Amino acid sequence: MTDCASQSPILVDIVVADGFVLTEFTAIVELLRTANRVTAKEAFRWRWLSKRGGVVGCRAGITIDTHPFDNKHTAQYVFVLGNSDPDAPDLSMRKTIKAYQWAGARVILLSEAASRYISETGEQLMSHTTHWENRALLNERGTPGMGSNALAADDGQITTSAGMGATYDLVLGILGDHLSAAAVATVTDIFLHETIRTSSTLQPFGGKELSRSGNRTLDQCIELMQANLEEPLRISELAGYLNISERSLERQFRKHFGTSPNAYYRELRLNQANTLLLKTSMSVRDVGLACGFSNGFSTLFGRHFGVTPTALRRARGPAG
Missing domain, CATH: 1.10.10.60 (Homeodomain-like)
Incomplete structure (x- = not known):
């Protein structure tokens, strides 16, 4: 944990494309906002970006006004959201990802953004994961390899994730790197999120032992x-x-x-x-x-x- 009391806010960029997943967006923004409230300071500051800037809508019909990409790359964390379409042109952003990596940012790709990255690298590695629904498309198109079925995976350069509800666990994990354990526990309790799942937790249909009935x-x-x-x-x-x-x-x-x-x-x-x-x-x-x-x-x-x-x-x- 890093003490934020005398430090500048942790900067977070949230990259979206048309049709972005609202669950993922709200998980990031609301957890960061609540962390600031719980700590009574601006521990985190964020902005949302898109390739061209302007109004971008999600599948649920909600719109947000985004900033266009710039060359600042000052964020410590960058989330690239999925958008229900692995083939969306705006999800192809390896050049932008590389720029953030060169600047020292931790880049986190969620659901379709993760599967797009995997398809463009040409192989499903055990150090890469995506949502189990997207795995079907990768397999159908013959992308070699098995990939990981974990909620998130890190290959040392980039984090890929199933996204959706797993976004809460990812962001809570980041909060744990910067806030006190008591502060993170308070945020977790506010969201009624009983347990922070580790990245290695398996997704449904990925071999996870689920308790459906207690029997x-x-x-x-x-x-x-x-x-x-x-x-x-x-x-x-x-x-x-x-x-x-x-x-x-x-x-x-x-x-x-x-x-x-x-x-x-x-x-x-x-x-x-x-x-x-x-x-x-x-x-x-x-x-x-x-x-x-x-x-x-x-x-x-x-x-x-x-x-x-x-x-x-x-x-x-x-x-x-």
Whole structure:
């Protein structure tokens, strides 16, 4: 921890593009603002930037007035936000990233900004991560390597992150480098953020052991389901792996989730199909096969979501 009492404010640049993720923006700004309130001083100062400056809007319809890039590069931290479109031209900013790095800034790329950086480097390294939804697009396009499934990863030069809710953990971690433990705990309590997750914490669908029900058997069952979306296991097979009867598994799902194991499993696969339709250019047929639907995919999808896969793909627009 660095004592900020007699120091200048820590400078933070927040770089956005049209369609930026509001969750990520508010996580950064509100945590820094609250840190200043808790410490009763301007411990942090920030500004938001874009390539051309001016009004930039997020997907939620909120707009902010940004400064254009300049050559000052005085910020100690630079956050580049995702914007739901990994192919957005404004996310291609390796020259700007390099300029900040040369100036000694810590550069943090969130979600789509991270996946754009990974695609432009040409390889998914274990020292790089992005949101698990973006991993599907990288894999579909044949970007070599496996990449990390952690919330954040640092390759010694740049930090890539899943973004979204993990942005809170990243910013709280930065606060811990500059404020007292008591101040950080107070900020954490204000946001009702019970635990600051470490960067190595795994994302869902990244091997993380989640507690969905408080029931270890059910949690193990769900982990098996998530690991076998493309080639679904029969319920009898799931019960066999768990060493319980099908009737017992059915009863426990009804008690905790109000649905059957089959229905829960089918919804997991449909939700994955929804992600692939929105995030990749895979054909509708290939999406269905990738999620374990050898036939009847469009009918099941339309019945569940109220829109056909083709209509959803058509309505998503260029930003995904």
